[in-house]
Amino acid sequence: MSAPDRAYELPAELEEFRSVIRALFADKIEPRAAEIDAMDEWPEDVYRVLVDNDLMGVGYPEEDGGSGGGQLAFGVFIEELSRVSAGVALTPIVSKLGVVPLMVAGTDEQRRTHTSAIARGELLMSYALTEPDAGSDAGALATRYVRGDETFTLNGTKRFITGAGVSHTYVVFATGDPALRTKGISAFLVGRDDPGVSFGPAEHKMGIHGSPTREVVLQDVVIAADRLIGAEGGGFAIAMRTLDYSRPVIAAQAVGIAQGALDLALAYANERSQFGKKLMEFEGVSFLLADMAMKVEAARMLTYRALAACDAGDPRTTFHASVAKCVASDNAMAVTTDAVQVLGGNGYMREYPAERYMRDAKITQIYEGTNQIQRLVIARELLKSLG
């Protein structure tokens, strides 16, 4: 029998990578996490820690200027970052979300230029699909484009855009003809400084503080024809393929948040005593922690499965991506809620990060397609599998 067990382990170099970045984040980012949450301002100093340690290039091909490792390495990076600050993790997450459309449909030149600039810490990207009247039903988007001789002119409003205002470049989805529904949608590269681009006020969110969320407003924005990504009319397919890559990354963010909450709750239960015993000696508490650990581990395995599917070009990536995103985010919500419970009154207080983990976990059930939408996708994939 050939060594089947290895299939269930991360490669040793990724475990080494994990221990190196865990130590770095514990030293440089964890001490800032509560302040970032309280101030809710984008922490440029923390972004610089990622750049200075060559982490913004993780998961991108070396020939494009990245440091290699693929989607699995990127997932481990995001998991560890989210273990200390889920808001900070969104900076590399959304830049990747901006590059994937170029990976799946852009020119070599578009992909290489953007990837290498992200890896050098000179470029941040965002992904602008959602609109006020087009959330789960993204195909109903109303942002319009009109083709000129050598240009496209864009008008519309994108809502809830992560990184808006901070990111330099936005992948914007717009329709040339709403009557064509999804077939009328194209994807474009739009610059923060392009005339006609402006941003709405900062949204006041429950969690993921330190990650800006704003509207992106496009008013008669004229861009050169070479800013089109892929073929005209191919935008919706690009948006959906991008989500296949990014949903496992949100799953990794959820696993990291849940692991952070579990580590905190375990340490607390082993420290605090009531009735003359450590909390961990009460079966009611230790079984709760055992259930939390099961949920984290199950989510992690599904997440690595989905990330590895992206790297392998597995035809069932859509299925694995939605399964991982849905299970990992639902489990993160449950685990972080239980962590607050283990800490008792302290769990409810801002002095401890348990309540932050709980607030941060909630978004993973909502963005990149709500978990209701993941179930729709999974059900559709099940039907497809019947042939």
Ligand SMILES: Cc1cc2nc3c(=O)[nH]c(=O)nc-3n(C[C@H](O)[C@H](O)[C@H](O)COP(=O)(O)OP(=O)(O)OC[C@H]3O[C@@H](n4cnc5c(N)ncnc54)[C@H](O)[C@@H]3O)c2cc1C
């Ligand atoms: C903090 C934050 C950051 C975000 N960042 C980005 C970003 O960077 N780029 C971007 O493009 N978007 C972004 N989004 C948008 C996000 O992806 C959408 O909010 C999400 O897809 C849901 O859309 P909606 O808010 O319009 O909810 P709606 O679509 O109005 O859904 C409301 C409720 O109805 C349910 N529902 C809708 N349709 C169905 C159905 N067919 N069956 C069953 N239930 C259904 C939903 O699951 C949900 O519970 C972000 C959102 C937030 C909150």
